[in-house]
Amino acid sequence: MPSIQVLEEKQQVVVTLTEKLKNASSGVLVDYKGISVDDDTTLRKEFREAGVDYTVVKNTLLRFAANNAGLEGLGEFLEGTTALALSSDDAIAPAKIAAKFSDKLKTVFNIKAGFMDGEILDADKVIAVGKLPSKEQLIGQLLSVLTADLRGMAVALNAIAEKETA
Helix, strand or coil: CCCHHHHHHHHHHHHHHHHHHHHCCEEEEEECCCCCHHHHHHHHHHHHHCCCEEEECCHHHHHHHHHHCCCHHHHHHCCCCCEEEEECCCCCHHHHHHHHHHHHCCCCCEEEEEEECCEEEEHHHHHHHHCCCCHHHHHHHHHHHHHHHHHHHHHHHHHHHHHHHC
């Protein structure tokens, strides 16, 4: 029978995890069994630089926290080793980094599931989200499309002006 102190510590962990899950715009669950120290260090560095909170969690505690946060569907993915990557700012970052490492370390680092805006995503959807362009790339593409017509019109007007002066 666990002591009261141990139970209180676990309850506090669940409360903290619940708050992190509620405040996160997205998250990814991964199985990291067998990852080398060097790869784990690189992974953690990339998550940290992207503002993603990455931590190893106990399945039972995460199950309680996910249920408290309204993410009951995550429970079915909580088996084996589990690490959780959460982001409150960039919804794509956890999936993008996890998908990159999952592709690189196929046998030892696998995506289990994820969530975005309260919706549970299976591993395939997380990988698909991870392949989306970043926000900056999307803005650049949009600006390129919006200015393409203006550039074309400027070239046409310039050609007309040169023709008339010649």
